[in-house]
Structure formats: structure tokens, C-alpha cells
Amino acid sequence: MMNSNDLRMVAEALAMQESWQVGKVLDRKYELTRPLSSKPVANSYLATELETGDSVVLRRCPPGAERGSLEREWEALEACKGDCVQEALSLYPATGFLSLTFYPNATPLIDLTPEQVDAFPILLPKILKALSHCHKAGWIHGDIKPSNVLWDHDSNSIRLIDFGAAMPIGLSRKNLASWHMSTGFSPESQSSGEGAAHPSDDWFALIRWIRQLDNIDVSETSRHNLDRTLAWLSTQM
Incomplete structure (x- = not known):
């Protein structure tokens, strides 16, 4: 039997699955191209920046994540910036995602x-x-x-x-x-x-x-x- 926390996570997962679908445009700037994992509710998507046509990676928090976890991920990427770490591009706290460099090779x-x-x-x-x-x-x-x-x-x-x-x-x-x-x-x-x-x-x-x-x-x-x-x-x- 699921408790209230389990039910909350299921509800969040369903809402996330509905809110991010291939073809959806986020912030009038990125169009989602494909999920980058096989999970039913993917946290990372390949997207196209509409203005430039460039491919980027968009990441959001998983279901059940605590408030501020996306900002902490951004802070970690900024602190650990270097040739061995995926480059963070922008944080969008209002809509709950961040953009990162895509490495096609x-x-x-x-x-x-x-x-x-x-x-x-x-x-x-x-x-x-x-x-x-x-x-x-x-x-x-x-x-x-x-x-x-x-x-x-x-x-x-x-x-x-x-x-x-x-x-x-x-x-x-x-x-x-x-x-x-x-x-x-x-x-x-x-x-x-x-x-x-x-x-x-x-x-x-x-x-x-x-x-x-x-x-x-x-x-x-x-x-x-x-x-x-x-x-x-x-x-x-």
C-alpha cells in the first residue's frame, strides 16, 4: 500500500511526463527533440535552440526532488567547471530546468x-x-x-x-x-x-x-x- 509520499511522487511523475513531450517548446526558446534516457519519465532531453538551431541538453529535477536541488546542481556544475565536466549554459529556475552543452561525438x-x-x-x-x-x-x-x-x-x-x-x-x-x-x-x-x-x-x-x-x-x-x-x-x- 502506498503512503502519502509515494502518492505524491507518482502524481509528480505523471505531471512531469505530461509537461515534457517531444515537440514541446519550453520558454519559447527550446524545442524538445528526444529523451536521453529510457526511463518512463526522463530527466534529460536533447533539445533544439530555436534561434540558432543548435542542439543542447535540458535537465530537470526528478520526481520527489527537494526544493532547491536544481539550483544545487547548477552550483555544482559552476564550481566544478572544466574540460572534464559537462558545461552548464543557463539556469531557468522559474520553469525548472537548466541547459547544458551537447557533445555529439x-x-x-x-x-x-x-x-x-x-x-x-x-x-x-x-x-x-x-x-x-x-x-x-x-x-x-x-x-x-x-x-x-x-x-x-x-x-x-x-x-x-x-x-x-x-x-x-x-x-x-x-x-x-x-x-x-x-x-x-x-x-x-x-x-x-x-x-x-x-x-x-x-x-x-x-x-x-x-x-x-x-x-x-x-x-x-x-x-x-x-x-x-x-x-x-x-x-x-
Whole structure:
């Protein structure tokens, strides 16, 4: 039986699904082109800027998100700005979304083919550097997983995306009405809303990601690189 909070989230999800449909024009500036996830209610859409014809990414808060979470995501993107982070363009608090740069030549690492799996150990140092960059800026990403890291084949660079779970390091989750996390990539403290945001939350997620490759056939060099990275990550927990 659903409680009042569950019913509220269902109502919000239905309203969001109705309000964002392909072809809809937002703020008389962007036309929604397609959702960027397979979720029934997507939080990210590819859109066309009507004045320029350029493609951009529009993001909104998920159902049940606490008030101010979109502004916190914007603040995180601004604080962590750099070549390894998706560039934030504009915040639209009145209509509840933000616009970000779209990278047409980039692929989420969740879409790696079996033939490309050896690319992941090569990209790992770049991912470590990107996360360290955010930590030095005072933030955790909070939702590291294959779908939230883009790989640009041409430049062989990576970018972190989806900062919806980002939090300032040291922020206690105790008084938050809601928070975002991904099951299987989050430590118990994050899943249960306990403790404070800490860089080890991101390192935990990366360890889980690497462990998914334990039974996958990779080259001896790649396996060595994975084991070496795991050994370093274990010292950060």
C-alpha cells in the first residue's frame, strides 16, 4: 500500500511526463527533440535552440526532488567547471530546468561494445582526475556509474555528466527531505541518507564499477591497470 509520499511522487511523475513531450517548446526558446534516457519519465532531453538551431541538453529535477536541488546542481556544475565536466549554459529556475552543452561525438561508457571494453582501463586515469578535480572544488559527484561518463572518441577525453546527486563535501544528509543515489553504486550511508557527503562516496561507486569487469575478458595490461587502480582506491576509503 502506498503512503502519502509515494502518492505524491507518482502524481509528480505523471505531471512531469505530461509537461515534457517531444515537440514541446519550453520558454519559447527550446524545442524538445528526444529523451536521453529510457526511463518512463526522463530527466534529460536533447533539445533544439530555436534561434540558432543548435542542439543542447535540458535537465530537470526528478520526481520527489527537494526544493532547491536544481539550483544545487547548477552550483555544482559552476564550481566544478572544466574540460572534464559537462558545461552548464543557463539556469531557468522559474520553469525548472537548466541547459547544458551537447557533445555529439561523445558516447556514455555504458554503451561500450565488447570490442571497446579495453578502452575503459585506459580512460580510468582521466576519470580519477575528473573526480579529484571536483573534490578539490569542494563537491562530490554523487552518482558515478557508466551512464554518467561520456567518452569523446575523437579527442579520447571524458566528461562527467548528470550532477543531480552532487553535494558539497561535508554536507549532512540528515536534514535533507530527499536525495539521489543509484542502487549498487552507493555506500550504505548514502543509500540510507546518513552521514555527510564525502569523496569516498565517489570512490566507492568507482570500485563497484570496476568490480563489474571482474569476469570480463580483457588484456593482461588492462587487468593490471584495473588492479592497480583498485589498490589505490582502497586507500581512499
